[in-house]
Amino acid sequence: MTPQTRSPVHRPVLNRCSSLIAACLAQILIFSGCVGLQLSQIQKHAARDDHEWIAAQAINCQRASDGCSQLHLAKGDACFRLAKLGRKPAVNFACAADELKSGLALIPNGDASEVPLQHQENLCESLKNLHKLQSGQLAERTLDRLVEAAKALYQLTPESVPSVYYLATARLMQIEPLLQDITATARVPVCNRLKRTLTHALSVMENARENNQADWERFADEYARLVFDLGLAIRLADCR
Numbered sequence: 001m002t003p004q005t006r007s008p009v010h011r012p013v014l015n016r017c018s019s020l021i022a023a024c025l026a027q028i029l030i031f032s033g034c035v036g037l038q039l040s041q042i043q044k045h046a047a048r049d050d051h052e053w054i055a056a057q058a059i060n061c062q063r064a065s066d067g068c069s070q071l072h073l074a075k076g077d078a079c080f081r082l083a084k085l086g087r088k089p090a091v092n093f094a095c096a097a098d099e100l101k102s103g104l105a106l107i108p109n110g111d112a113s114e115v116p117l118q119h120q121e122n123l124c125e126s127l128k129n130l131h132k133l134q135s136g137q138l139a140e141r142t143l144d145r146l147v148e149a150a151k152a153l154y155q156l157t158p159e160s161v162p163s164v165y166y167l168a169t170a171r172l173m174q175i176e177p178l179l180q181d182i183t184a185t186a187r188v189p190v191c192n193r194l195k196r197t198l199t200h201a202l203s204v205m206e207n208a209r210e211n212n213q214a215d216w217e218r219f220a221d222e223y224a225r226l227v228f229d230l231g232l233a234i235r236l237a238d239c240r
Helices: 010-047 051-055 066-084 090-104 117-131 136-156 161-179 184-209 218-235
Strands: none
Touching: 010 051, 010 136, 010 184, 051 090, 066 090, 090 117, 090 136, 117 136, 117 161, 136 161, 161 184, 161 218, 184 218
16 A cells, blocks of 8 residues: 655645744744743832832733733732822822733633732722722723722622722712712612611621631721711611
């Protein structure tokens, strides 16, 4: 039996395929090298707390990969730290929110178990603070983003001190605009939602105190303020 030979017709096709594969591999290597180099530079500046430099870098990669995710998260962290220090808070909280969101979205395979909880928490904090600095439709869009981020944090750590705080805060922010001229028809659902949110927050507070949960000390003052604001909203809504 004579061995089969490839026809001359097939050879150009094979050659084109080989060229395409080689080109793809070259692009992957170049991409990985560029991302690796930029990440290395950012890590060096992060070690020196040079957040200004990191925040000024353009992060262009949008491919789901560890490298791209880490680049966006690193820039988001730098912007977040600058905003918390009071340096251009509106600009840097917006930067932090955008970059942290991108970095979390680019985690390979969308594996929720791999989401860094602190980054998800910082995303919520950035959006909460950004909302305070905005008005009109821009503030409404930021609030929608906060609700989405708070729900994502709650899914990652149900009933945790941070997740309940941000979810309750977002719900209060949604209700506050309704309190100015609340109607009799709207009062019942608004009051029910406020009371449920307050009860939930108080329950988490009590449980966190009794069990000395790790996150409680960081959020004790925030919860005290939240509970006060919820109580004030209940009084403004004239809830029965």
